[in-house]
Amino acid sequence: MSSQVETVFRREWGRAVAVVARLTGDLGLAEDAVQDAIAIALDRWAPGPPPSDPAGWLVAVAKNQALDRLRRESRRSRKEEEAMRILAGRDPPRPPGMIIDDRLRLIFACCHPALDPGTRVALTLRTLCGLTTAEIARAFLVSEATMAQRLVRAKRKIRDAAIPFRVPADRELPGRIGGVLRVVYLVFTEGHRSSTGPGVVRDELCDEAVRLARLLAGLCPGDPEVLGLLAMMLLTDARRPARATGDGHLVLLPDQDRGRWDHAKIGEGTQILDRALRLRRPGPYQLQAAIAACHAAATDASDTDWAQIAALYAALARCDPSPVVHANRAVAVAMAEGPAAGLAVLDELRGDNRSEGWHLLHACRADLLRRLGRTAEAGDAYRTALALDPPPAEREFLTRRLSEISR
């Protein structure tokens, strides 16, 4: 596959699936049809450049493929007959009012509370972001067959129970938006700290999550947590150009070249966060955005207001008492008050079953012990972290640190 064509399809996959799913109400059929369209394109475009409007081409061919697939069915339900009529004709007229992106409809279907929470993220990664089942299986630490089965089951349920491809009405939106934000957040974190690809960052996932959050912010401009999530992602994503070296090694925050940060994104993120905070209803995404803003505001790593960051993490721990937040608070305390104080906070987690199997906890402990000069204990902690199968880029970093202290 030419990489140019592949890039186009990575980008357009979600939109094409969303359009065909809206027209047919069948997500499985939509995916198959878009997959067919891509196969045709690869065959037809192999020697030359893609057509001038690849996105439009892909949607048109996918619609035809869906129609063909329905025609081949010998026994069709009335719903399928209806889908064929819609596919063969022009799109039904849109209701007047706000133009709602098909991807927004699709994400509300994929994040429907009638679906298993764990599967919602996987389904979103597959249908909207175009990750392969194998990649998603790797991220969820399950076999490809298991993941394939979960995805098929979820798509079948959407079809058979008629889960709608629709943005909920205003009065239902507050109850539904939280689940969608959570999924967008997880798509972003998967992109930002990739467990699936060889590289440090998966650009297309970060881009897709930011794009989805912008759509949601357009839908709910008065919801401070929607704005908070968008701000957090922009402020965090602004660091992307400095997070990896040219040959794909992870660069940690204090070592990043801050000149390479995307200052337009920082400006936009800060502005959106201010808008959210003026609504005076704080929440976990706004707190995370505020933390990212503290980092973004420091022109040099040594200027970072760690005491403020530690306070924000303490507030965040009250809404979200997870080991991840706790460990982050420990790191901030270590920066503000020294590694011994940080280690004391971190060690409150010892014996917590949820966190013992988490490689970052041990990596973080190792770093604090190293800074305290407790080299032997640091070495043990690095080895524990490495034994817990960290993603490739982090494995490489931890191995390097371990060999530095073992000298």
Add this chain to the structure above:
Amino acid sequence: MRYLCLLVGEPGIDGPDPGTPEFKRMLADYGSATQAMVAAGVLVDSGPLQPASSATTVRVRGGEPLVTDGPFAELKEQIGGYYVLDCADLDEALRWAAAIPAARYGAIEIRPLMTMPGHA
């Protein structure tokens, strides 16, 4: 799309006792929920069920009917009634089901009816 809503009593949660004002209110809520369904044209059928102790189960094996006393499986949860609703999608079915008082005292399982080729 038609949905079967099964009204399931959950062990440990008792509904109001007959004769209490709370019980009267529950009956009134059933009445108004059902009326609203009729008015919206979504109600296909509904009804309360006699207790599981009144159930009889039949299985045909080797051409012979085998009749046993009791429900097909002994469950802690008891099915107390059902609604069949004709709705545009699951969200609409969920809205109506949540208005059925049984949702407050137990659970309502919503099962789409399979659409057969050539039928709605």
